[in-house]
Amino acid sequence: DVHMELDTITYNAAVSACEKVGAWVQVLQLLATMVDSRIQRTTITYNAAVSSCEKGRQWVRALQLLHEMADTCVAKGTITYNA
Secondary structure, eight states, rough: OOOOOOHHHHHHHHHHHHEEEEEETHHHHHHHHHHHOOOOOOOHHHHHHHHHHTTOOHHHHHHHHHHHHTTTTTOHHHHHHHH
8 A cells, every 4th residue: 555645746746647637627626635635836736737728728716826826925937927
């Protein structure tokens, strides 16, 4: 029986993998799970999420994520704005 602890790094890897294949719905589900599980979201998490929404043409949701970053005091960087 293998037990794997889910943490920010694990979720970031999953979010990034989903972003690469354009699975924006799954990215948003992962973010919601992170919130529910009180797992810290980072700039890396949000960069991949914003990029995923952009690829899925979910502009409003991408903007909501940018606002959420500000609300949760997650720093935005050049990658965030280019996503």
